[in-house]
Amino acid sequence: MLQHDTLFIGGDWVAPAGTDTIEVISPHSEEVVGRVPDGTAADMDRAVAAARDAFDNGPWPRMTMAERAAIVGRLAEIYEARQAEMAEIITAEMGSPITFSQLAQAPQPLGMLKYYAGLGATFAEEEERPGMFGPVVVRREPVGVVAAVVPWNVPQFVTMTKLAPALVAGCTVVLKPAPETPLDSYLLAEMITDAGIPAGVVNIVAAGREAGEHLISHPGVDKVAFTGSTAAGRRIASICGEQLKRCTLELGGKSAAIILDDCHLPGAMGFLSMASLMNNGQACVAQTRILASRNRYDEVVQAVAEMVTSQQVGDPADPATGIGPLVARRQQERVEGYIRAGIEEGAKPVVGGLDRPYDRGWYVAPTVFAGATNDMRIAREEIFGPVLTVIPYEDEADAVRIANDSDYGLSGSVWTADTDHGMDVARRVRTGTYGVNMMHTLDPNTPFGGFKASGLGRELGPEGLSAYLETKSIARLG
Template sequence: MLQHDRLFIGGDWVAPAGTGTIDVISPHTEEIVGRVPDGTPADMDRAVEAARHAFDHGPWPRMTMAERAEVVGRLAGLYAARQAEMAELITREMGSPITFSQLAQAPQPLGMLQYYSALGATFAVEDERPGVFGPVVVRREPVGVVAAVVPWNVPQFVIMTKLAPALVAGCAIVIKPAPETPLDAYPLAEMIREAGIPEGVVNIVAAGREAGEHLVAHPGVDKVAFTGSTAAGRRIGAICGERLKRCSLELGGKSAAIILDDCDLNAAMGFLSIASLMNNGQACVAQTRILASASRYEEVVQAVADMVAGQQVGDPSDPATGIGPLVARRQQERVEGYIRSGIEEGAKPVVGGLDRPRDRGWYVAPTVFAGVTNDMRVAREEIFGPVLAVIPYRDEEDAVRIANDSDYGLSGSVWTADTDHGMDIARRVRTGTYGVNLMNTMDPSTPFGGFKASGIGRELGPEGLSSYLEYKSIARLG
């Protein structure tokens, strides 16, 4: 069992203010695999104070962006050497299949460090524009102290969507990992020290909701960057709105994959197995609504059912496993509640259902529902588990209407033999990311975020860096 008794504050390992601990429980064995301190509001105060001092008086914001980018590049080099360790640790603490951890949980954070290091080396901090009375210098300055509140499903990925651009921008940051997945933040803290990032620029305090809300509302925090549920995002947005505090919110999704009649189903299912079921279905971008035309509906249902039934369910550390356990018992019960709701509303489970595939561990049966209408709960609410709903449509207009008939707008896809026509469909669906014959994989160089209840703001790309910058216009005469 991994045990840590310190928090990373002010560039050092310090004793927590309280005596509470967080037990990290394996979703596969239901045994304790780690223990860390449970951060308190007093710990958050100390972390914000360290970040505030580093920003207001330290060297980091006063370095050039290119100099900071070079340090971030060193951090990327250290991260590259520990990718395997990070992948195994995330699988151990939250049940992500090891193949997914090796392909995404660890490599994508590394890619973001590398991208922002390269971007910062050439990014223009100032540019001059003609003004009414003479030239105006438009300057970009770091927003200040950032509170990064991150979820458990892709912990390092989400940390890095905030940490990498915030560092390059010149901010100081307090990271609050989720209590389900605090272990992977410890090797990250070690790498931050080794990379030579100044004391107090990065602080990491794992904690629950009370300490997290204290951090969000802290007057020493200039910006909050949050990824998580839409319900929590509304609460955080309200707190930030009351205090006129900058915030970016990356929230939930209920994305639709539109299967057009000319689609090669065999080819599409290989991609959809990832797009719909990645990370045991615990992904905000998962394509959990499968839209099929009435003329091919039964064929699509069978193809999706075969794809899901072909997934090996079991030990997430086994490379052959396609679907592992859910992160916690409450998540298992939540997803089973949605399966029960689908049955009660008249949908038919053609694969899966309420029989658990294993007696031990927080597993649910991967489930495919047929006979779903878009007003059912399984079609409207984010389930965050391996549950897919196949919904019929009359024609393409109806397919686009159903795809857009959602409170969310985070991701989506269309599957067709005609990619140009697929692009036409993509332009009509109101989501922040989209794929034609693939899933948009959140490329570090392109903006990621959502429409409607899927959030506010964008991460990744130059747009993600801009969200950690304030813009100042300096006019001069003569």
């Protein structure tokens, strides 16, 4: 069992203000696999004070961006050497299949560190433009102290969408991991120390909702970067709005995969097994609405059902496992509630249903619904589990209409033999990311974020770095 009794604040391992602890429970065995302090408002105050001092008085914001990028590059080298360890910790604490952890949970954060280290080495912090009365220098400066609040499903991935650009920009950070997945952040703190990042630049306090809201509303925080539910995002947006505090919000999704009639189904299913079921269905970008024309509806339902049943359900530490348990009992019960709602509304589970695969562990049966319509709860609300809904459409215009008929707009895909035509469809679907004959892979070089209730702002790419920079214009005569 991994046990920690301190918090990472001001470059040191310090005793928490309170005595409560967070127990990390294996979703597979339901046994305790870790224990860490439960951060309090007082701990958040101390972390913000350390970040504030590091920003106002420390060397980090006063280095050049290239100098900071070089240190982030060192962090990337250390991270690369320990990424296997990171993958194992994430699988243990939240049940991600080890193959997915080795493919994405650890390597993708590493890719972000490398990308931003490279971008920061060449990024222009200042440029001169002609002005009405003489030259104007446009300067980009770090936004300040950042509160980074991350969820449990892809904890390191989401951490790095915030931490990597914030560090290169010159910000200081208070990171609040989710209480379900605090263990990976302790390994990250060790790497930060080894990389030589100055004290107070990164502070890490795992805590629950109350302490998290205290952090978000803290007057010493200049920007909030949050990934999580749309409901929580609305609350955070209201706090930031009242304080005129900068924020980026990456929220929920209910993405649609459009299967056009010329699609080669076996090839599409090979990709959709990842796009729809990755991380046990606990992914905001998951393609959980499968749109099929009435001409091929039964054929698509059968193909999706076969794709789902081909996935081995079981111990996430087993490399043969394709779908593991959900993160917590409450999540298991929530997903089963949606399966029950789908049945009550008239959809038919052609695979799965309410029978649990195992008596122990927070498993649900991977489920495929047929006979569904886009107005059902299973088609409109983010389930965050291995539940897919196959919805019929009349023609291509109807498919695009159904895809856009959602409160969300985070991701999506189209599957067709004609890639150019697929690009035309992609341009008509209102989402922040999209794939043609593939799932958008969240490339570090390209912006990630959503339309509508899927959030505000963009992460990754140069756009993700700009989110941590303020722009200043300096005019001069002579």
